[in-house]
Amino acid sequence: MEEPTVGKGEARLCARLGLSAEESAALLAAMRAGASSRSAAVLTPRAPQGYVPPFPCAEGAVYPWLPPRVFLPRPGEEKPTAYEDYRAGMYYMLDLSSCWESAALAAVPPPERSLDLCAAPGGKTMLLAARHPLQYHMANEVNPGRRMTLRKNVEGCGLPNTEVMGLRPDQWARSGELFDLVLADAPCSGQSLLCKGVKNPGCLSASMVNGNAKRQRGIMLAATACVRPGGHLLYSTCTYDPEENEKVMAYVLRRVPGWRAVELPQLAAFRSRLADFPAYRLLPMQGCGAGGFCCLLQREV
Numbered sequence: 001m002e003e004p005t006v007g008k009g010e011a012r013l014c015a016r017l018g019l020s021a022e023e024s025a026a027l028l029a030a031m032r033a034g035a036s037s038r039s040a041a042v043l044t045p046r047a048p049q050g051y052v053p054p055f056p057c058a059e060g061a062v063y064p065w066l067p068p069r070v071f072l073p074r075p076g077e078e079k080p081t082a083y084e085d086y087r088a089g090m091y092y093m094l095d096l097s098s099c100w101e102s103a104a105l106a107a108v109p110p111p112e113r114s115l116d117l118c119a120a121p122g123g124k125t126m127l128l129a130a131r132h133p134l135q136y137h138m139a140n141e142v143n144p145g146r147r148m149t150l151r152k153n154v155e156g157c158g159l160p161n162t163e164v165m166g167l168r169p170d171q172w173a174r175s176g177e178l179f180d181l182v183l184a185d186a187p188c189s190g191q192s193l194l195c196k197g198v199k200n201p202g203c204l205s206a207s208m209v210n211g212n213a214k215r216q217r218g219i220m221l222a223a224t225a226c227v228r229p230g231g232h233l234l235y236s237t238c239t240y241d242p243e244e245n246e247k248v249m250a251y252v253l254r255r256v257p258g259w260r261a262v263e264l265p266q267l268a269a270f271r272s273r274l275a276d277f278p279a280y281r282l283l284p285m286q287g288c289g290a291g292g293f294c295c296l297l298q299r300e301v
C-alpha cells in the first residue's frame, strides 16, 4: 500500500520532538488511526472503601505510576458509562493519559489548600481527590459553559470541601500565595485529540502552537504567584509540541526565581530528552492512552 504523504505540520512536530524515523512513523500512524484512547475509571468519594466497579477490569497494579482508586476497564467490555453506579457518581471516566499526567501527585504532601486553575470538566480534581483528602479545594474554570459541567461533576461525585470558581489566573495571582498545591492543566493545541479520533483542524500549525504557548506562559506566571513557599505547582497538557511543554517550563524556571523541577522516579521511563530538568512526556505509541506532558515544580521554602 502507498505511504500517506507527511504534512508540513506533522514533519515539523516530529523534527521538534527529535524522533527517529521509526518513532515518527509510529506517532503519525497513531495520529491518523485515532484509536489510542484507553479509558480509566477513577473512584469518587461516593464510592465506599473496598468498592469495585461493576464492569470487568484489569486487576492489580497494572502500572507503577497508576494513581490509587483507578480501575482500567477490560478493552472491548460493555460501556462503563452504561451502569447505574456511574450515574450515581461512584466513578468518573477519563483517558488513561490523564491518570499518567497526575502521577506526580504521589510526590506531593496532602495539601491543606489546593487550587485547580483550569479545572473543567473536573478530571484532575477527581484524581487529586483519589490521592489526597480535599481539605479546602478551589475548582476553577474561566469558561461559563464548562464551569456548569464542572459544577455538575463536583456535586454529582460528592467532592467535599470544594468550591467551584470562575476567576482568571491573573485574578488568582492578585489574591496572593494561598495554596500548597496548584494544578495548571493548561488549555493547549490538543494534538493528542487526533489520537482519540477527534478532529482538531490546525492543531499542528505554528500559529496554533505559538498562540497556546503564549497563553500557557501567562497562566504559569500567574500560577506561581498563588503558591506558598515550599508548595507545589503541577503543569500538564494533552499536546506533544515542545513549544507548549518543555519550553513553557524552561521559561518559567528562567523568569521566576526560587523554583525547581522535581524528579519523579515513577515516571523515569518517560523522562523528556528535550529538557535539562525533570519533565515527562507520554506518546500514544507507548500504549497508555493518547499521550501528554507533565512537570512538577516546587517553590523554595
Ligand SMILES: C[S@@+](CC[C@H](N)C(=O)[O-])C[C@H]1O[C@@H](n2cnc3c(N)ncnc32)[C@H](O)[C@@H]1O
Binding pocket: 098, 117, 118, 119, 120, 121, 122, 123, 124, 125, 141, 142, 143, 146, 168, 169, 185, 186, 187, 188, 215, 219
Ligand atoms: C485541558 S482543559 C482542563 C481539563 C481538566 N483539568 C480536566 O482534567 O478535566 C483546559 C481548561 O482551561 C480553560 N481555559 C481556557 N483559557 C484559559 C485561560 N486563559 N486561563 C485559565 N484557563 C483557561 C479551558 O476552558 C479548559 O476548560
